[in-house]
Amino acid sequence: AQKVTQAQTEISVVEKEDVTLDCVYETRDTTYYLFWYKQPPSGELVFLIRRNSFDEQNEISGRYSWNFQKSTSSFNFTITASQVVDSAVYFCALSYRDDKIIFGKGTRLHILP
């Protein structure tokens, strides 16, 4: 079965701290894509990254970084020097075999000033 698990339901950190959001996925397919989306309080989901299963290189974009490890079926997301504007719900997602994208249940992140 295909599944995305975000075990952290809610996280609170103080501004400027680093925070890592965990994502564990399950799939029998060898070819798949992984995604992260951000849902700010306004409600609209915003795309952050797509990574295919053959590319295990870590990705860095500004304060954001992603660590993909096939050995542990994880695709974790780290925010460095967090800011209040990073407060949102973050979703990890998996696409396999076709265009169906299944989402994890999300992690609500609170950045406290």
Added chain:
Amino acid sequence: DAGVIQSPRHEVTEMGQEVTLRCKPISGHDYLFWYRQTMMRGLELLIYFNNNVPIDDSGMPEDRFSAKMPNASFSTLKIQPSEPRDSAVYFCASSLDSTWQSMVDTGELFFGEGSRLTVL
């Protein structure tokens, strides 16, 4: 450029009434998705279209739900009759190319702001 446009933003209705949610995808996007978001179940894919043709509707909860895409710029999700358990935020999303196959595009889904449905 206009993003994905959904209407209504909020809908409150009584059990048994028909509900129609509307979506205008980004012009030129070939794929359109309908998702439902609830606290209990998170984001669930209901149905998606490619070039106006429904490809997979296995996520549609039951026969009370139906979706159409009569042309490239418009889609509807209809619930008839509505029930309190249908209360959720319904999102429409579109993508330029296949999220799976695209090698040149990011495979990004562009989401609308959602339609919050409350069935009393």
